[in-house]
Structures are given as structure tokens and as C-alpha cells.
Amino acid sequence: MYGSSASKRGRFSNSAPSTPLLPDRDIMEGLRPTALQTFAIPTITGAGKDVKIIGLESIGSYNWTTASSPTIMVPGSPPEWQNRATPYQVPADTGLVFVDQNGFRMPSTVLLPIIMAVDETQDATDSPGPFDWCGERIDFVTDRNGLRKLLRWIDDAGTNPTPKDFRIDTQLAGSTVLLNRWEARTRVTSSGYTYGFNFEKASTDPALGCEDSTGHHRIVKYDLNGLKMVVRFEVDACIPTSVPPKKGGRKVGNVNDLADTLAGINLAPRSSADPISTTSHGLTVVKGGAVVPHSSILELTTRTERNAAQFDWNDAYPQLFFSQTPHHFLAVHNRGRFVAVNKRGLESSELQAVEHRMQPSLQRLCVALGLIKDIVVKHGQRGRLTLVCRGGKLEVFERTSNASCLPDELMMRFEN
Structure with a gap:
């Protein structure tokens, strides 16, 4: 399925709608002026237990579509890497691109697509x-x-420049933050x-049926040193694979078993009574695409020839680690003329050395997550x-508003 030319099936796009940009939001909007607490960066004494991710399982995925109202395609599919021979020229990125497509399309309920995509995936299998958000005891x-x-x-506090300012809104659902x-x-x-966005366009083809989508998101669950996590992330592309359908009703045991099981499923409506699409809480779900094995997904990054040798793995590696993305492709260019694609695996000795080097920071992160959960649970x-x-100060x-980040009926699914 690898090709040596540009797409012949249309173009999967990360371009954002060209409606006028709004002014930047104030990071303190909707917040009371006095802080309740300041977090210190946790200290770690001794070597500590290595932070590992275990029990990785894919529980859902979706593509955003270009429909006029918020619509996701489930399970969707990432663009397919075409393995073009270098060198080739790519134009510079222009126009509007997404920083956070979920926030753009569902600003008041940014986590809603997770719940609905997971539900649809469970139905397809x-x-x-439905997924037991309470029984799974997700942290x-x-x-x-x-x-x-x-x-x-954690890593950049006290450095010059200080880390970029950020904000994260929290809410307690049952015992889940x-x-x-x-x-x-x-x-x-x-x-x-x-050149990154146009490199993706020039180097991938949209999966069949996903030509009008604008970003593939995957949802996984795993154990992070005792913390049970559900994590959503965007997938740049996948290596095309051909997975034979699985017969029988065996239990899905891991992320690749789930992908193999879904690969044999016809996602068209099973009868004339089955809806092609459903709409709930302002979000429409349509069926389309196909789940790909987790082992095939990859992260694409571009750097100039001058900067490629100094690639900052301390910043880039967490992108792979927190999603367990198994492949990283670093494309090297000179003013858009791409001359090489350096391919690395998450389990390579080079990246395992980066993970080992980052263990103190990962250990501090796990402690910080525990402290964050404590204060959110305390406030109920x-x-x-x-x-x-x-x-650099967290x-x-x-918040001044009591508005919920999810509809009440979905919040109840986290409760006993």
C-alpha cells in the first residue's frame, strides 16, 4: 500500500475553518482572584520506583469531520503513511490550523467526544x-x-525562559478527576x-472513507504507576496494515487484540432500523473508518537540517510515552525540500535511554497527580x-461558575 506519489484519494486535512479569529482568552477568566493553594514541585528522595505504563488498552477513537455542526466519525482512521522516496519539495504552511480541535468544536464539553466515541466502540464490538466508568475506578x-x-x-520551573503559562479546568465525577x-x-x-502540516499532507493519504475528516483522535486506558488513566491524543498517521478478520467471540485482551477484532467488523448499519448517525448533547456521531492496530500508529515531526542534530528528546519523548505511540518519524528538510526521514521506535535503545533519564521527572509527575486528585476530591x-x-508557579x-463539563446523565455514569 505504500506509494511514491501524492494522494489519489483526496486530502485528509488539519486545516481549521477560516472564520475570523477571536481575541486570546484571559487565563484568569471566570476564576476567583485568590488562589486556594500553590503546588511546590514534589521532591523525590532516593532512586524511587521507575515509572512504567502497563495494561495499555485502546477503548475508542474518532475523526472530526468537516460538517457544519460538531460531528465525529467513529472509529475513524488516521491518515496512511505513504513512504515516499526523498527528496521531495513541500510548500510552507499557510492559513489557519488547529491548536485544540476538541476545544474549538465543543468549547463547553471538551471531553464529551471521549465518552461518545468509547460508547460507540463498545457497541461495535x-x-x-457500555464502558463502566465507575467500575473501572479511573483516577x-x-x-x-x-x-x-x-x-x-516540573522540568522547566526556575529555568530561563520559564515554562509557558497554562490552565487546566478540573471537575470530580464520582471518584474520577x-x-x-x-x-x-x-x-x-x-x-x-x-512545513509540518504540509509535510503530513504530502506524505500521507486519507484512509478510505475519511477524506472529509480533520483529525484522528485515539483514547486509551492504562496504569501509570498505580494511577488508572484514560488519555486522549491525536494521531498523525499510521503504517498501512492488512489485518485478517477474527472469528468467534473471544475476549479482547489487549490493544492489538481489540484492533484485530474491530478490523473484521462491518461498520455499516446492521439493519434498516440501525441509525446511520446519532446526535446527543449537541454532538453527532456517524459510523465510518476502521480501527488500526496500536502498533501501527506514528508521530511525525519536522526539523531543518541545521536543527535536526540537536533534536530535544527531553521535550519530545513524553509525547510518545503518554500515548505509547510506538513509532517516531523525524523528517529533515532544507526550506521545505525534505531529504531524509529518520525512523525510531519507542522500544529502541536510544529512546529507552531517554526514558531512563526522565525517571526523576516522571516520578515527580505521579506525586503531583496524586496531590491534584487529593484537593479535587476534598472539594467534592x-x-x-x-x-x-x-x-512557573502552579x-x-x-471558578465562579458551577457549570459542569459534562451533561448530568454522563456524570452519573462515574458514580456508584
Whole structure:
């Protein structure tokens, strides 16, 4: 399935709608002025237990579509890497691109697509019931982005420049802490000096049926040193695979078993009574695409020839770690002329050395997550707390609004 030319099936796009940009939001909007607490960066004494991710399982995925109202395609599919021979020329990025597509399309309920995509995935596998958000005893539901921001706070505090300011809105659902991504702007205008988005377009083809989608998101659950996590992240591309359908009703045991099982499922309506789409809480779900094995997904990054040798793995590696993305492709260019693609695996000795080097920071992150959960649980179901990092200082504020980040009927699914 690898090709040596540009797409012949249309174009999967990360471009954002061209509606006018709004002014940047104030990081303190909707917050009470006095901080409840300031978090110190946790200290670790001794070697500590290595932070590992175990029990990785894919529980859902979706693509956003270009429909006029918020619509996701489940399970969707990532663009397919075409393995083009270098060199080839790519134009500079232009126009509007997404910073946070979920926040742009569902600003008041950024986690809603997670719940609905997981439900649809469970239905597609003929599971006995919906995903048990209460029984699974999940500690955190979050975007990968939130974990990366907290890790940067730990790594970069006291440095010059200080880490970029950020905000994360929290809410307690049962015993689960929901971490809602917050961005000052959900779209930005390309500078005209980068090539990453157009490199993706030139180097991948949209999966069949996904030509009108604008971003593939995957949802996984895993154990992070005793913390049970549900994490959403965007997938740049996948290596095309051909997976034979599985017969019988065996239990899905891991992420690749689930992908193999779903690969044999016809996602078209099973009878004339089955709906092609459903709409709930302002979000429409349509069926389409196909689940790909987790082992095939990859992260694409671009650097100039001058900067490629100094690639910052301390910043880039957490992107792979928190999603357990197994492949990293670093594309090297000179003013958009791509001359090489350096391919590395998550389990390679080089990246395992990076993980070993990052263990103290990962250990501090796990402690910090525990402290965050403690204060959110302390303030209970009616608490509306927000984490704000400014100038490297992480503080907790109360929100002035009691609005919930998910509809009440979905919040109840986290309760006993």
C-alpha cells in the first residue's frame, strides 16, 4: 500500500475553518482572584520506583469531520503513511490550523467526544454494555496535552525562559478527576516559515472513507504507576496494515487484540432500523473508518537540517510515552525540500535511554497527580477548581461558575 506519489484519494486535512479569529482568552477568566493553594514541585528522595505504563488498552477513537455542526466519525482512521522516496519539495504552511480541535468544536464539553466515541466502540464490538466508568475506578480522564504541560512545569520551573503559562479546568465525577484542556486560542495562523502540516499532507493519504475528516483522535486506558488513566491524543498517521478478520467471540485482551477484532467488523448499519448517525448533547456521531492496530500508529515531526542534530528528546519523548505511540518519524528538510526521514521506535535503545533519564521527572509527575486528585476530591462533586501555571508557579483557583463539563446523565455514569 505504500506509494511514491501524492494522494489519489483526496486530502485528509488539519486545516481549521477560516472564520475570523477571536481575541486570546484571559487565563484568569471566570476564576476567583485568590488562589486556594500553590503546588511546590514534589521532591523525590532516593532512586524511587521507575515509572512504567502497563495494561495499555485502546477503548475508542474518532475523526472530526468537516460538517457544519460538531460531528465525529467513529472509529475513524488516521491518515496512511505513504513512504515516499526523498527528496521531495513541500510548500510552507499557510492559513489557519488547529491548536485544540476538541476545544474549538465543543468549547463547553471538551471531553464529551471521549465518552461518545468509547460508547460507540463498545457497541461495535457487541460488548455486553457500555464502558463502566465507575467500575473501572479511573483516577484521571485527560488529554495527553495536560500531562505534558504538568511535566514541563516540573522540568522547566526556575529555568530561563520559564515554562509557558497554562490552565487546566478540573471537575470530580464520582471518584474520577476530569482534566479539561483550556487554550487561550484554539486556532492559530501559520507563520509561513514552518512545513509540518504540509509535510503530513504530502506524505500521507486519507484512509478510505475519511477524506472529509480533520483529525484522528485515539483514547486509551492504562496504569501509570498505580494511577488508572484514560488519555486522549491525536494521531498523525499510521503504517498501512492488512489485518485478517477474527472469528468467534473471544475476549479482547489487549490493544492489538481489540484492533484485530474491530478490523473484521462491518461498520455499516446492521439493519434498516440501525441509525446511520446519532446526535446527543449537541454532538453527532456517524459510523465510518476502521480501527488500526496500536502498533501501527506514528508521530511525525519536522526539523531543518541545521536543527535536526540537536533534536530535544527531553521535550519530545513524553509525547510518545503518554500515548505509547510506538513509532517516531523525524523528517529533515532544507526550506521545505525534505531529504531524509529518520525512523525510531519507542522500544529502541536510544529512546529507552531517554526514558531512563526522565525517571526523576516522571516520578515527580505521579506525586503531583496524586496531590491534584487529593484537593479535587476534598472539594467534592460541587467543587470547580482550576490549575493555573504562571511564571512557573502552579496555583489552584475556584471558578465562579458551577457549570459542569459534562451533561448530568454522563456524570452519573462515574458514580456508584
